[in-house]
Amino acid sequence: MSLLSGLLWAFLRRWYGGLIDDDKHPVLGGRGLQSAVMITVMFGTFVVKCSWWVALLLAVWIQFQFWSRAIGCILDCGRSLVQDKKSYNRWYRVPLDWVYDKLGKQKYCGFYDWWYTWLRYGLPMIVPAVVLRDWGFIVIGIASAPTYFCMWRVFEVFPDLCRKMPRWCGEPKNLAEIVYGFIFGVMLWQG
Numbered sequence: 001m002s003l004l005s006g007l008l009w010a011f012l013r014r015w016y017g018g019l020i021d022d023d024k025h026p027v028l029g030g031r032g033l034q035s036a037v038m039i040t041v042m043f044g045t046f047v048v049k050c051s052w053w054v055a056l057l058l059a060v061w062i063q064f065q066f067w068s069r070a071i072g073c074i075l076d077c078g079r080s081l082v083q084d085k086k087s088y089n090r091w092y093r094v095p096l097d098w099v100y101d102k103l104g105k106q107k108y109c110g111f112y113d114w115w116y117t118w119l120r121y122g123l124p125m126i127v128p129a130v131v132l133r134d135w136g137f138i139v140i141g142i143a144s145a146p147t148y149f150c151m152w153r154v155f156e157v158f159p160d161l162c163r164k165m166p167r168w169c170g171e172p173k174n175l176a177e178i179v180y181g182f183i184f185g186v187m188l189w190q191g
Helices: 004-020 031-046 052-067 072-076 095-104 112-132 135-143 144-159 159-163 172-190
Strands: none
Touching: 004 031, 004 172, 031 052, 031 172, 052 112, 072 112, 072 135, 095 112, 112 135, 112 144, 135 144, 135 172, 144 159, 144 172
16 A cells, blocks of 8 residues: 555656646646645545544645645755845745854755755654654655755766656656655555
8 A cells, every 4th residue: 555655646746746737727737626636635544543633634734834835946956056045935944044154155055955955845744743643754854855856866867868758757856756756655654
């Protein structure tokens, strides 16, 4: 069942990441339907572990705090040198900037995106980890940066192979969404 859950979530994450052009298919490409499906699937997984209302709250929390938060600036995994703090418009930029200032490091490039990704995906997972007493949710959160960064590296090391991939997985972000969705699904089922 873990494998099936992983495959389902690989699809769901990629679907949510723009698999279907919402201009051509407004219903299937719309965030409302996608969110409703993802919440329903999570609810079904959580309801066997806790009461229905806690399961619903956790599913809604994960959907809107974990999956639905914009991440555009970090998708280049530190390769841009022209981004500034406006690109990183979430509150966890503030403590990260403070640490970078104390260390005298250049912000908004390089491994800044790694740490930003960890905060962006890791912090929302504290809630389900505490509520369900399952620290696998923290693993899900910290798997984010290695997944996105590794997929960029795959495309850099094997550019000819990657150019031959279909559009739905033929970009580092797209492949990372599939892999990360799979990790999420497997870990969700394991918990």
